[in-house]
Amino acid sequence: MHIFEGFLPSPWWQLWFVFSIPIIFFGIYRLNKLVSEKRELLPLLAVAGAFIFVLSSLKMPSVTGSSSHPTGTGMAAILFGPAIAAVLSTIVLLYQAIFLAHGGLTTLGANVASMGIIGPVAAYIIYKVGMKANINFYVVVFLAATFADWITYVVTSLELALAFPAEVGGVAASLKAFMLVFATTQVPLAIMEGALTALIFKYVIQVKSDALLQLNVISESVLDKIKGASQ
Amino acid sequence: MTNILDDYALVSPLRYRNNWLKLTIITFGLLMGVSSQSFILPFTVAFCMSFATVHFGKIPVGFYLKLLSAPAVFVILSVIIIAFFFGSGTELFGFNVFSYRFGINTGGLDMALLVFSRTLSGMSCLFFLALTTPMVELFSVLKATKLPDSLIELSMMMYRYIFVFLEVAWGIRYAQTVRLGYKDWRTSLNSLAMLATTLFIRSWEQGEKIFISMSARCYDGRILFFEEKRPVRATELILTGTYFSAILVLWYLTNDISIF
Incomplete structure (x- = not known):
């Protein structure tokens, strides 16, 4: 869920930049380290970023009738970890602002915070905890992608509520209002994206599971288990 | 399926103008729009940037209007929430739902109008950049940073x-x-x-x-x-200078004007 250009007044848009920039730089630091170890990774990350952009430009069938698109951030977090997902999302968000008029430049900090940092971190934590707890791989992927979207939507509502607190009840009241209104589109959308991400992983495991092994997304024992179950 | 604005930027007549000048113009517009306290200035910035995009950038008007309406759902929903929950003052109109009172007051309506105008000005600045400057040109700017x-x-x-x-x-x-x-x-x-x-x-x-x-x-x-090196032309410099000073004067004059 993008916040559009000009929507956040000062000082909120600056504050969200202050929040996001150090984390993006940490992501770049991790990226540099990774790339200097494995040179072949940079082109791979670039195509992954392009993949996320194209995925987010595809319209998804939506229950409410409004056309919506997947964000792909949950998937990026599972594949590359949250630090690199933050860098990729920043570039994707910048391109979305310039090519598709989704989001904006002054609100980039806030959008990166909700969609590129907090959402992916949540997805990553859910994924790691779920895999430790030995839950079915597809269920974990579904939960991670769904919650990444939901948490993104809660954070976006919070960003809006902080900037526009209600006269009666303050931030809490307007947070409730923003969440209620956006829930109609975001709740079913997140479930759709979760299902889509789980399906994508199912096909990827069938066709090109070595890619997932190379990225350390799943261990070989888990992969064998999934493949054994589907055959 | 999706309009990639970059396609328009590649054939734009403004493509080969100085990148830094274009970036200065839109940064100025974005900052003025977002920091204005009155709805007049953002609407003026929006009008100027839209005019520049359509007239100098030769973008079809219908297509441009369609682009501007892209964020409509999000903006309208959020603006309505702001109008209902934000601000104080005399109530203009209201209704009861399950013993809750929902009302729009003057402060809320002012804020809603201000946010709407800021979004409009921000979007028009963004579209100016998107429709006149292909990403290829922006890479050289990125490299200089x-x-x-x-x-x-x-x-x-x-x-x-x-x-x-x-x-x-x-x-x-x-x-x-x-x-x-x-x-x-x-x-x-x-x-x-x-x-x-x-x-x-x-x-x-x-x-x-x-x-x-x-x-x-x-x-x-x-x-x-x-x-390529693209020096800024004198006419461009004069036009930009006039635009900047006009906006600054307008900002000074209208900054405390609201409808209520």
Whole structure:
């Protein structure tokens, strides 16, 4: 869920930049380290970023009738970890602002915070905890992608509520209002994206599971288990 | 399926003007719009930037208006919430739902109008940049900043592959549609998943191939591009200067004006 250009007044848009920039730089630091170890990774990350952009430009069938698109951030977090997902999302968000008029430049900090940092971190934590707890791989992927979207939507509502607190009840009241209104589109959308991400992983495991092994997304024992179950 | 604004920017008559001048203009517009306390200034900025985009940039008016309406759903929903929950003053109109009082007061309406005008001005600045400056030109600007090389390399390669994959995605989508792949909700979900997977696998293999081909051409972590020098013309400078000073004067005069 993008916040559009000009929507956040000062000082909120600056504050969200202050929040996001150090984390993006940490992501770049991790990226540099990774790339200097494995040179072949940079082109791979670039195509992954392009993949996320194209995925987010595809319209998804939506229950409410409004056309919506997947964000792909949950998937990026599972594949590359949250630090690199933050860098990729920043570039994707910048391109979305310039090519598709989704989001904006002054609100980039806030959008990166909700969609590129907090959402992916949540997805990553859910994924790691779920895999430790030995839950079915597809269920974990579904939960991670769904919650990444939901948490993104809660954070976006919070960003809006902080900037526009209600006269009666303050931030809490307007947070409730923003969440209620956006829930109609975001709740079913997140479930759709979760299902889509789980399906994508199912096909990827069938066709090109070595890619997932190379990225350390799943261990070989888990992969064998999934493949054994589907055959 | 999706309008990529970059296509318009590539053929724009303003493409070969100085990038820094264009960036200065839009940064100025964005900052003035977002920091204005009155709705008059953002509307003026929006009008000026839209005029510049349509008139100097030769963008069809209908297409431009369609673009401006893209964020409509999000903006209208949020503006309504702000109007109802924000601000104080005399109530203009209201109603009761389950013993809760919902009302719009003067403060809320002012704020809603201000936020709406800011969004409009911000979007029109963004569209000016998007419709007149292709990403290729912005890379030279990015290179001049002190951002880390790996980030810029990553963005350039990503940019290149966005178009390759979009073509693949559209092709697959066409093929799926004519085979009734999107006839109902369940099938579309499955089709979309297959499309995304194919795309993922294609992009993965493509990524491996690029690395081999780039290494063969002595890639050492830096792609170099040819850059042209484009001096700012006097007329452009005068026009921009007039626009900036007019906006600043307007800002000084109207900053405390609101409808109530």
